Amino acid sequence: MAIFFTLLAITACGLVLGANAKFHSRAKTMIDIIIDTADEASYTIYNTTGAMKDMNANLREVGGNYESTQFLTTTSQRLDIQAADIQRQASKNRRAIDNGLRIVYIVTTVTISLTLTSAIVLLAVGVLKLRKPLQALIVLCWIFTIFCWLFFGIYFFLQNFAGDTCTALESFQQNPYNNSLSSILPCDELLSAKSVLSDISAGVYDLVNEVNQNISTSYGNIVQICNPFSRPPFYDYQPRNCSAASVKIGDIPQVLRMLACPDSEGSTCNGGILIPANYYNTVQAYSTSIQTLLNVYPNMERLVECQTVSDAFSDILNNHCKPLKRYVRMVWRSLVFLSVVMVALVVVWITGTYHEQNLHSLGSSIKPSSYDVGSLELGTVKSIVDDSKPI
Incomplete structure (x- = not known):
């Protein structure tokens, strides 16, 4: 019977250790996806504010208007604060959750391993009938049994917690702006950046149209700039809808050097259109800065719409x-x-053990002592001698 239950204990320990390793691995993967998404969100915001700061610096160098530079400064500062807050929350939550999962995993693994070892050693000691070690191991196994019941309670709670987490993710899919995960991924705060994107897209759209109109008025249809945004009121970012003959904003500096020269170069301009140096530098600064901003625009748009977060949570679900x-x-x-x-x-x-002790005690009480045996033998001899005497 003891061998049978020992084999069952070994099997049960193996099941616990295997399932616990898989649970820990899967839970860590889920947490990594959530926290990495938060880190990606802050990284995207920092890229956007970096582009804004570069654009602001370029505009200041060429004497850009005060309203534009002030808008870029205040907007980048506000977004930097949001990015820092997301990064701080993500780092704090990752550290706390990782530590909790690691502690539960290690303590469970060590306890179950010791339980397995104790059950095997208990069988060996019991077969060898080492009474004192056997009693100590019985007490130890009883203690480990209590721990197993405690761990059952912990993992039963973790099952409910996992269910609540998945429910929260489903709730996030329905309403990303008001749910229990807002402390880690505050989509409601990022929503405030939507107006910034709208201002940027409207500003770029109007600027490109104005430049194209000025080019047509002054130089004819020599070249047209590709407008990456659709007509108002939507201003959708559609960089691939431009005609093949139009020039992308990022290519303006190269095209400009082919067609024009700043008047500061004087007679060194070979066949190009001579334009004021200030205007030439301004066009280069604007086009470079706008293209830098457009490079991060798709990711920022997905972030503001919480599409990046939604995709990550869909993967988890x-x-x-x-x-x-x-x-x-x-x-x-x-x-x-x-x-x-x-x-x-x-x-x-x-x-x-109790049965064996009873048998041992019973055997000790039945076995006669040496004194009793000697007395009995002496009495028997004396009786024989008396009987042999003549009457």
């Missing part, structure tokens, strides 16, 4: 939530099985 709940369910069910088996194993050994 579709690929990780069900396995996570399945593995944590396997852990606590295996712990219940192990706890019941350990209780039975301890009871079997206690019963066996």
